[in-house]
Amino acid sequence: MRKKSKWLALLLVLGLVLAACGDGEGGDTTTAAGEVATDVGVDLEAQTITIGLLSDLSGPFAPLVQVINSGHEIYWANVNANGGINGLQVNLEVRDTGYVVDTHVQLYEELKSQVVAFGHSTGSPHTVAINSQLQADGILAIPLTWYSGWSDPDINANLVPHGVPYCIEAMNMLEYLTLEAPDAATLAIASSPGDYGEDSNAGARLAAEELGLEIVYDGTGLVDAADEATLAEVASGIAGSGADLVWVTTSPTPFGSIYGQALAAGFTGALWSGAGPTWNPALVGPESPIKDALAAEFYVSAYYAPWGADSPGNQEVRELVEAAGADPLDYYAEGVIEAKIMEQALRAAYDAGDMTQAGVLAAAKSLESVTFDGLAPDETYVGEPNDRVQRAQFISRPDPAGLAEGTSTGVTLIESMYTSPIAEAYEFTETCFSLG
Amino acid sequence: MRGRPLLHTSYESDQALLNTTAKRVMFGILLLILVSIPFRVVPGLKFLGQEDWLRLLSTTAIFAIGALGLNILTGLAGQVSLGHSFFMGIGAYTAVWLGGPVGGPFIGLGLPIWIWLPAAGIVAALIGIAVGPTAVRVRGLYLAIVTLGLVFIGEYLFRNWNSLTGGAQVGRDFPRLQLRLWNEEAPLVDFTTSGSWFGLDLSGTAKSFFVLTLLALFFTLLAKNLQRTRVGRAFMSIRDRDIAAEIMGVNEFAYKLLAFGISSFYAGIAGALLASFVSRVIPERWDLFLSVQFIAIILIGGAGTVTGTLLGSAFVVLLPRVVQNFTLWLQGVAVQGEGILASIANVFVATSSNDFGLVNTFAGVGPGLSVAQLNLVLYGLLIIGFLIFEPLGLYGIWLRVRNYWKGWPFTY
Numbered sequence: 001m002r003k004k005s006k007w008l009a010l011l012l013v014l015g016l017v018l019a020a021c022g023d024g025e026g027g028d029t030t031t032a033a034g035e036v037a038t039d040v041g042v043d044l045e046a047q048t049i050t051i052g053l054l055s056d057l058s059g060p061f062a063p064l065v066q067v068i069n070s071g072h073e074i075y076w077a078n079v080n081a082n083g084g085i086n087g088l089q090v091n092l093e094v095r096d097t098g099y100v101v102d103t104h105v106q107l108y109e110e111l112k113s114q115v116v117a118f119g120h121s122t123g124s125p126h127t128v129a130i131n132s133q134l135q136a137d138g139i140l141a142i143p144l145t146w147y148s149g150w151s152d153p154d155i156n157a158n159l160v161p162h163g164v165p166y167c168i169e170a171m172n173m174l175e176y177l178t179l180e181a182p183d184a185a186t187l188a189i190a191s192s193p194g195d196y197g198e199d200s201n202a203g204a205r206l207a208a209e210e211l212g213l214e215i216v217y218d219g220t221g222l223v224d225a226a227d228e229a230t231l232a233e234v235a236s237g238i239a240g241s242g243a244d245l246v247w248v249t250t251s252p253t254p255f256g257s258i259y260g261q262a263l264a265a266g267f268t269g270a271l272w273s274g275a276g277p278t279w280n281p282a283l284v285g286p287e288s289p290i291k292d293a294l295a296a297e298f299y300v301s302a303y304y305a306p307w308g309a310d311s312p313g314n315q316e317v318r319e320l321v322e323a324a325g326a327d328p329l330d331y332y333a334e335g336v337i338e339a340k341i342m343e344q345a346l347r348a349a350y351d352a353g354d355m356t357q358a359g360v361l362a363a364a365k366s367l368e369s370v371t372f373d374g375l376a377p378d379e380t381y382v383g384e385p386n387d388r389v390q391r392a393q394f395i396s397r398p399d400p401a402g403l404a405e406g407t408s409t410g411v412t413l414i415e416s417m418y419t420s421p422i423a424e425a426y427e428f429t430e431t432c433f434s435l436g
Numbered sequence: 437m438r439g440r441p442l443l444h445t446s447y448e449s450d451q452a453l454l455n456t457t458a459k460r461v462m463f464g465i466l467l468l469i470l471v472s473i474p475f476r477v478v479p480g481l482k483f484l485g486q487e488d489w490l491r492l493l494s495t496t497a498i499f500a501i502g503a504l505g506l507n508i509l510t511g512l513a514g515q516v517s518l519g520h521s522f523f524m525g526i527g528a529y530t531a532v533w534l535g536g537p538v539g540g541p542f543i544g545l546g547l548p549i550w551i552w553l554p555a556a557g558i559v560a561a562l563i564g565i566a567v568g569p570t571a572v573r574v575r576g577l578y579l580a581i582v583t584l585g586l587v588f589i590g591e592y593l594f595r596n597w598n599s600l601t602g603g604a605q606v607g608r609d610f611p612r613l614q615l616r617l618w619n620e621e622a623p624l625v626d627f628t629t630s631g632s633w634f635g636l637d638l639s640g641t642a643k644s645f646f647v648l649t650l651l652a653l654f655f656t657l658l659a660k661n662l663q664r665t666r667v668g669r670a671f672m673s674i675r676d677r678d679i680a681a682e683i684m685g686v687n688e689f690a691y692k693l694l695a696f697g698i699s700s701f702y703a704g705i706a707g708a709l710l711a712s713f714v715s716r717v718i719p720e721r722w723d724l725f726l727s728v729q730f731i732a733i734i735l736i737g738g739a740g741t742v743t744g745t746l747l748g749s750a751f752v753v754l755l756p757r758v759v760q761n762f763t764l765w766l767q768g769v770a771v772q773g774e775g776i777l778a779s780i781a782n783v784f785v786a787t788s789s790n791d792f793g794l795v796n797t798f799a800g801v802g803p804g805l806s807v808a809q810l811n812l813v814l815y816g817l818l819i820i821g822f823l824i825f826e827p828l829g830l831y832g833i834w835l836r837v838r839n840y841w842k843g844w845p846f847t848y
Contacts, residue, residue: 057806057808058806058808058809062806095760096806096807096808098808100721101607101714101716101717101718101721102495102710102714102717102721103808105491105714105715106488106491106492106495109487109488109491109641110488112487113486113487113488124606125605125606125607125716125718128716129714129715129716132715192605193595193603193604193605193606194603194604194605194606195605195606196605198603198606221603221604434541435602435606436540436541436542436602436606436608436609
């Protein structure tokens, strides 16, 4: 017995000695030829830059995010073919979060020692969960959600958002609907639960007050895509309210169900709209029973211009996607927009001679103007939150005929870079809805 | 009894936790390896000291605690439960009720970890005992349905109790792994921030890893001990034949309730630790899939065995990462290499949207499964495979390996 414990003690001591000799490798900053400092994700010898994408490729938003990722791939392939970022080739490290918060955090930990910045981070609670770690590690991320908190100075130290936030989007769209229907006096609102629906409807309530609209039905947070009963309840609530305007913030499938059921209940004549992700061209596909009704009543809200829009930015996306042999879809633009923000941050960081994670973050945060050539409204990341929060967006009408003939992606653009007077006057100091 | 390790001459040595020299030595080596992981000294295992692997290992420790609980209920007492994630949710929300910040947007009492962590287990246990009477009246498939109902009731409750849970798809922040005496500003010991411990520089992740591994060891010891007591034997007798157990004087009702209580206690602790470790959790986290993962852990590991449960936890938590690394490696081979290996790899991975393959490793649209989808398929196949070919799970495989070498070179 004595002998054994001695032996164990020896092993323990040995372990501790070995532990003390452990290799002290750390994030040493190296400065090489050309005086560009690097740490993680930029290799001046191999001439590469690595960017991380935390994407939902198997969860509820997989169909969208796959296209967005293709947008990234196509755009960076073109940048690389044209000399890259000052000769450095950009690679993507993609991880599938499945829209699960713990997986998101886990994959962030994996990628943070491989990438210089994150080209997107899918989902609001997910991005909030890594936000304190982003700040501790000094890494930049582009949120792939339009939660108004990303423009809140208390939250966004390491985030560069783009596009109009959900709550301001609701203000824009509702004011636009009252221009189309000047006699409208009542409004029905409904949404999915979470920051998405709450943020959007916070804006809708503000706009209703300004516009003198009475909210006759409020189904905020009631829409559960997995529960058909909630969809029937919301549809009958909207139809029963007899509202003149309807604002629904959810995803395409539950929206189609709600709209179809309200229509079947004889509810017609109102103008409908919803936050950007509510729309999908499949709603007006050739087989859709609601395509003609939607074409008459629905207004499509978007953060960027649709595929067919007449701008140099759209022209660029069309050429890149067609050259890659892919089919026309509006969502490639989102990937291109994220990539363009990242590209400009990387170029600025290179010019400043600091391509460390912290250097790229600082470069992005000092970008005064990121331009998308008409594909999306320009962004700025300096100044007061009220000055830099995005207020401009795009409005389209459904185009079932164009979709059937293959001449459009299902929408016709009617307003470019639209900002409503209410959104213009709205004093943005903090998030419209707090995630706590 | 030197040289004859299997000859036990007293009940004490027969029932010892580590009853052979080989087990004691291997346990000692395992402990040493666990302690050394964050220092990255063991050749071949250095990669485990990286932050992301440390997080995976910490998650393994948390899942092991939860799985040990389910193993007591399902493996020892023979009661199938799909409601494990519900009790984990109860534990998590008890923890945040007691440990969440005072005066914030949500309910919180600002109490320290030594109150909220045990309370998470106790409240979950009490609720387990409260729902027990309905559950102990049914068995088998019907019990599975009753406990399945709990998951959906729980998810509804969690999604709608906004002031406690933060609300559907929003969630809230959970108290961190920090030891305070009461509600003082600076924690006495912070297991989440980097700093020096006993002269050794440790990252926050390494500290969390240590404290979670220690907790897992503690709960493993409890579970192992439970097996060796009157209670454990009563559980097993109910599992093997409940009527026979009652005839022998085992109070079936009381012991089934007890099994539910203990199992829920473990689940509550695991839920609180998981939420605290991840730091932010949405109510949808405590869903049926989480319960299924725990069933997978004990089936793959080997139902009724503590070692198997630990092996199963590591397997289920680490499998996605291993599959991911493997597919990325295959992708590298397929893209760069030539020869037979590259053509085999090419069959498995799709590297562009025009390439056919089982798994899709590029960023965008195309054919093939994503890595996460492949993992789901693998879970399913593994559960079916283990049920048919090796009901004792990984533990059974380990037993056979051990027995083979015990008699080597005489394998008959």
